[in-house]
Amino acid sequence: MVSAQEFIDLMMSHAEFERADEPEANLLGLIDRATGGRVFVRAEEIDILRGTALHLN
Numbered sequence: 001m002v003s004a005q006e007f008i009d010l011m012m013s014h015a016e017f018e019r020a021d022e023p024e025a026n027l028l029g030l031i032d033r034a035t036g037g038r039v040f041v042r043a044e045e046i047d048i049l050r051g052t053a054l055h056l057n
Contacts, residue, residue: 004045 002010010017010030020029020038027040 002039002041004041004049007039007041007046008049010039 007028007030016033017030018033020031021027022029022040026043028043028046029038029040031038
């Protein structure tokens with residue numbers, strides 16, 4: 001498990017990640033194509049972070 005910000009940073013990085021969500025567990029996931037390593041974040045954490053970003057203006 002990683003923080004919402006770390007998940008977004010990984011998605012935006014130059015590393016080769018592929019989505020590997022677990023919808024039944026309400027988790028968003030990434031799998032590193034080079035190593036097979038997986039990271040997850042709770043979907044609610046992304047929603048909270050996105051909501052916070054929308055209210056910055």
